[in-house]
Amino acid sequence: MASSIFTSVTRLAVFIFVTSLVSCLQVISAINAPNLPRQGVVSSDQILRNLIDYKTYYFDQKIDHFGFAEDSTFKQRYLLADQHWHKDGGPILFYTGNEGDIAWFCNNTGFMWDVAEELGALLVFAEHRYYGDSLPFGEQSYSDAKHLNFLTSEQALADFAMLTEHLKLDLPGAKHSPVIAIGGSYGGMLAAWFRMKYPHVVVGALASSAPIWQFKDLVPCDVFYKIVTDDFSESGKGCSESIRRSWKAVDNLTSTDGGLQWLSDAFHLCSPLKSKEDALFFKSWLSETWVNLAMVDYPYEANFLQPLPAWPIQVVCKFLREPSLPDKDLLQNIFQAVNVYYNHTGNTQCLNTSQTATGNLGYIGWYYQACTEMVMPMCSNGVSDMFEPQQWDFKAFSDDCSQQFGVRPRADWATTAYGGKNISSHSNIIFSNGGLDPWSGGGVNVHISDSLVTIVIPEGAHHLDLRFNNPFDPQSVLKARALEVQYMKQWIKETTLNPGSQSNKIV
Numbered sequence: 001m002a003s004s005i006f007t008s009v010t011r012l013a014v015f016i017f018v019t020s021l022v023s024c025l026q027v028i029s030a031i032n033a034p035n036l037p038r039q040g041v042v043s044s045d046q047i048l049r050n051l052i053d054y055k056t057y058y059f060d061q062k063i064d065h066f067g068f069a070e071d072s073t074f075k076q077r078y079l080l081a082d083q084h085w086h087k088d089g090g091p092i093l094f095y096t097g098n099e100g101d102i103a104w105f106c107n108n109t110g111f112m113w114d115v116a117e118e119l120g121a122l123l124v125f126a127e128h129r130y131y132g133d134s135l136p137f138g139e140q141s142y143s144d145a146k147h148l149n150f151l152t153s154e155q156a157l158a159d160f161a162m163l164t165e166h167l168k169l170d171l172p173g174a175k176h177s178p179v180i181a182i183g184g185s186y187g188g189m190l191a192a193w194f195r196m197k198y199p200h201v202v203v204g205a206l207a208s209s210a211p212i213w214q215f216k217d218l219v220p221c222d223v224f225y226k227i228v229t230d231d232f233s234e235s236g237k238g239c240s241e242s243i244r245r246s247w248k249a250v251d252n253l254t255s256t257d258g259g260l261q262w263l264s265d266a267f268h269l270c271s272p273l274k275s276k277e278d279a280l281f282f283k284s285w286l287s288e289t290w291v292n293l294a295m296v297d298y299p300y301e302a303n304f305l306q307p308l309p310a311w312p313i314q315v316v317c318k319f320l321r322e323p324s325l326p327d328k329d330l331l332q333n334i335f336q337a338v339n340v341y342y343n344h345t346g347n348t349q350c351l352n353t354s355q356t357a358t359g360n361l362g363y364i365g366w367y368y369q370a371c372t373e374m375v376m377p378m379c380s381n382g383v384s385d386m387f388e389p390q391q392w393d394f395k396a397f398s399d400d401c402s403q404q405f406g407v408r409p410r411a412d413w414a415t416t417a418y419g420g421k422n423i424s425s426h427s428n429i430i431f432s433n434g435g436l437d438p439w440s441g442g443g444v445n446v447h448i449s450d451s452l453v454t455i456v457i458p459e460g461a462h463h464l465d466l467r468f469n470n471p472f473d474p475q476s477v478l479k480a481r482a483l484e485v486q487y488m489k490q491w492i493k494e495t496t497l498n499p500g501s502q503s504n505k506i507v
């Protein structure tokens with residue numbers, strides 16, 4: 001446990017992404033918190049989930065699209081739903097799977113299910129290689145750098161292109177169907193990049209909460225944690241101050257054995273804290289909890305990363321009104337606050353600092369991607385944000401990657417491959433972002449051209465627009481979804497009128 005920083009103090013401050021606050025101090029965690037709704041509570045999510053009905057298929061993909069020495073194939077999983085599809089022209093909405101089980105993304109992308117009928121669309125959910133069931137080398141896929149070598153966004157995009165072409169050729173009635181890429185988070189980045197790299201395959205893309213600019217020198221490294229902090233500041237008086245002050249209170253207590261024991265009891269921890277190292281780990285677990293809450297601060301009861309009440313940060317902040325309490329009182333309140341996140345069901349026996357979110361995400365795979373292409377600098381200063389000051393230390397990050405995976409990150413590659421801020425030559429991409437979502441800081445929020453549409457949803461957390469319609473949705477997300485559908489219809493119309501050209505401008 002102690003030999004690698006990764007597996008000891010480190011944790012992936014994650015979720016759909018690694019937030020590298022403690023880049024050199026992060027660990028891979030999975031979850032097993034109870035996911036059952038409280039008795040008698042049936043969320044609207046669940047009622048709507050009854051709509052979800054798909055068939056599962058597998059497609060033989062080349063393991064390496066870009067070289068010829070490795071000629072074998074693997075089975076890529078994809079899901080199809082054709083209940084509403086108008087064959088011979090009805091569009092294909094193609095979800096560009098991200099780092100996890102595709103069935104879970106399918107379940108959490110209600111927007112596609114909600115609009116399928118109106119658009120007469122076929123729904124396709126394509127799993128990303130190395131996640132879920134789509135493992136190029138089976139159980140060996142993660143065994144070493146050699147086997148992980150084909151885990152890149154470029155390979156994933158090529159998989160999507162091959163699968164799309166296959167569907168258009170082999171699926172009766174699909175030949176004339178325009179394809180629209182849709183994705184959220186890293187999946188949103190892939191949707192945008194799919195349109196950029198394969199404009200002859202997809203007529204347009206909806207990239208929701210896609211931080212395609214969260215790369216070196218494109219946005220300030222502190223923007224992410226500042227947005228998290230703003231969410232807490234705006235959800236209750238004293239809230240972010242309480243959290244800012246809590247780090248020192250933890251330090252104070254964990255400087256003695258008695259304090260470590262007190263903290264372990266007060267937080268109902270499954271495994272007591274025993275050392276300074278455990279204390280660091282505990283703090284990064286707390287940070288990750290606040291970050292996750294910011295991502296899923298949805299206006300209604302939901303279960304994405306964890307089962308949570310409506311506007312969970314407001315609920316959390318009810319416990320954090322008094323920042324200047326003595327250490328123990330302050331930390332008792334912090335415990336009540338994190339319990340909102342970990343124990344909404346009331347079924348949690350103890351808090352496990354090794355886990356912070358759903359087990360449907362592929363943490364190790366994402367960490368490998370962060371250690372190769374997806375290098376997203378993050379930092380905090382403790383002043384404009386409520387976290388402990390932490391610089392972005394590329395060298396330490398790189399050393400950790402080398403130790404963990406035997407590879408070193410290439411911090412400039414994503415910008416070379418995908419254009420960085422220089423994307424004005426592309427077209428028909430919607431970038432939607434939620435004002436509450438920390439990932440919006442690395443998203444495209446400025447006007448570039450009329451056919452690169454930017455939509456901001458001020459009351460939205462992480463890809464709220466891709467979720468099922470809900471009676472508690474704010475007006476802003478309803479408007480965003482309506483606009484998204486309008487653009488999709490426009491792209492479809494343009495291709496139907498003008499099948500040769502798929503890159504017309506929106507008028």
Ligand SMILES: *[C@@H]1O[C@H](CO)[C@@H](O)[C@H](O)[C@H]1NC(C)=O
Nearest residue numbers: 029030031032270352354355
């Ligand atoms: C805590 O979580 C880790 C990672 O999911 C798991 O391996 C471990 O068994 C859990 N511990 C307890 C006490 O639940």
Ligand SMILES: *[C@@H]1O[C@H](CO)[C@@H](O)[C@H](O)[C@H]1NC(C)=O
Nearest residue numbers: 049050052101103104107360
């Ligand atoms: C997706 O939803 C279906 C229907 O509610 C459920 O049976 C299945 O377990 C869910 N899968 C995942 C991975 O969440």
Ligand SMILES: *[C@@H]1O[C@H](CO)[C@@H](O)[C@H](O)[C@H]1NC(C)=O
Nearest residue numbers: 245246247248249250252327
């Ligand atoms: C931590 O200990 C120091 C020194 O005893 C004290 O001044 C401070 O108030 C304590 N708590 C916090 C949150 O700083």
Ligand SMILES: *[C@@H]1O[C@H](CO)[C@@H](O)[C@H](O)[C@H]1NC(C)=O
Nearest residue numbers: 268343346347348349350351
């Ligand atoms: C979770 O909530 C239940 C019901 O309030 C409580 O009995 C239990 O102790 C809580 N678990 C933790 C870890 O605090």
Ligand SMILES: *[C@@H]1O[C@H](CO)[C@@H](O)[C@H](O)[C@H]1NC(C)=O
Nearest residue numbers: 415419420421422423424425
């Ligand atoms: C973007 O690309 C164009 C054309 O290659 C070039 O003229 C321009 O300087 C680039 N802009 C940036 C910000 O790199």
